[in-house]
Amino acid sequence: MTPPVDAEVIAARDEASAARRGIRQLLPRMSLKLALGLIIVAGIVLFGILGPLFCQDPMDSDNPALSPPSPEHLLGTTKLGYDVLAQLAWGTRGSLMVGITAGMIALILSIVFGIIAGYKGGWWDEILSLFTNIMLVIPGLPLVMVIATYIPGRSWMLVAVVLGITGWAGSAVVLRAQARSLRSRDYVAASRVAGEKTTRIIRVEILPNLLPLLAAQFLFAIIFAILGEAGLSYLGLGPTGSITWGTMLNDAQTGQALGTGAWWWFVPPGLMIALLGAGLSLINFSIDEIINPKLRLAPENARRVRKAKRAGRGVESIRTPNGAEA
Numbered sequence: 001m002t003p004p005v006d007a008e009v010i011a012a013r014d015e016a017s018a019a020r021r022g023i024r025q026l027l028p029r030m031s032l033k034l035a036l037g038l039i040i041v042a043g044i045v046l047f048g049i050l051g052p053l054f055c056q057d058p059m060d061s062d063n064p065a066l067s068p069p070s071p072e073h074l075l076g077t078t079k080l081g082y083d084v085l086a087q088l089a090w091g092t093r094g095s096l097m098v099g100i101t102a103g104m105i106a107l108i109l110s111i112v113f114g115i116i117a118g119y120k121g122g123w124w125d126e127i128l129s130l131f132t133n134i135m136l137v138i139p140g141l142p143l144v145m146v147i148a149t150y151i152p153g154r155s156w157m158l159v160a161v162v163l164g165i166t167g168w169a170g171s172a173v174v175l176r177a178q179a180r181s182l183r184s185r186d187y188v189a190a191s192r193v194a195g196e197k198t199t200r201i202i203r204v205e206i207l208p209n210l211l212p213l214l215a216a217q218f219l220f221a222i223i224f225a226i227l228g229e230a231g232l233s234y235l236g237l238g239p240t241g242s243i244t245w246g247t248m249l250n251d252a253q254t255g256q257a258l259g260t261g262a263w264w265w266f267v268p269p270g271l272m273i274a275l276l277g278a279g280l281s282l283i284n285f286s287i288d289e290i291i292n293p294k295l296r297l298a299p300e301n302a303r304r305v306r307k308a309k310r311a312g313r314g315v316e317s318i319r320t321p322n323g324a325e326a
Contacts (some may be wrong), residue, residue, distance in 0.1 A: 037282030051089030058086040076264035079255040094244040098160045102225030105164025114172035118179025141168040149238040156239040163225045173215040216287045245269040
């Protein structure tokens with residue numbers, strides 16, 4: 001005879017099972033584009049972390065100038081004799097640090113001005129939305145250029161902070177709309193009636209339901225920051241005393257790499273920017289399948305159609321009484 005199972009134990013098991021299912025629904029399903037995006041991003045991150053440990057000093061000018069790729073210098077050298085592979089490794093680390101820092105700043109600001117405004121409503125919403133709208137109409141990149149022009153010593157941290165401060169308004173508008181929608185849900189209203197604090201409701205009830213959207217906004221902020229830093233550095237307004245993909249492109253432009261045919265000088269940083277953008281975009285597309293129900297159900301519907309065709313049933317269109325196909 002098996003002992004009777006307590007009702008509280010059954011309820012606890014059901015609650016734990018529902019929680020696990022909810023967590024699985026928040027995670028993107030493994031697909032070819034997600035796997036490819038993760039491989040690309042992980043490879044670039046590992047190269048930025050481990051690459052500088054195995055390369056020579058990126059500012060070592062004892063190498064021959066404008067040497068093409070060779071066994072001694074796999075990506076050749078610059079006009080001043082710097083090893084391009086060493087500069088690329090250190091530039092990868094610098095660009096990733098700028099992108100992640102700016103992405104975190106933009107994410108925090110979008111949460112504060114988006115979720116809090118959408119949940120609190122009232123005068124909170126009016127004040128925070130007014131500031132968000134002001135930042136939304138201010139052109140970000142020209143403002144960054146003006147700020148960078150009047151600051152003589154620009155570290156990568158300063159550039160990341162400026163890019164993060166100017167790149168959060170669009171995400172805040174999206175998060176505000178989602179928070180206003182979640183505010184009217186039954187479980188949020190029940191927490192409010194139970195006397196839960198606002199910070200706990202936002203942390204426990206609102207944020208977990210916005211994780212896919214927050215992840216997508218964070219990845220977009222990283223891409224925006226890296227491209228913004230590369231554009232500023234190409235114009236000579238990037239970080240001084242640091243090596244990034246943008247500063248490498250600026251050095252190649254000022255050193256007339258294109259005119260002298262030194263393709264190995266400017267192609268690697270440009271290719272790395274393109275690869276990282278493609279990898280993050282592929283991951284973002286996979287996260288979109290969670291946010292957008294139509295995208296989430298599309299693969300399953302396509303599999304059902306293919307399975308029906310293989311079974312010989314086919315897919316017949318249904319006509320409405322007026323003769324249109326449905």
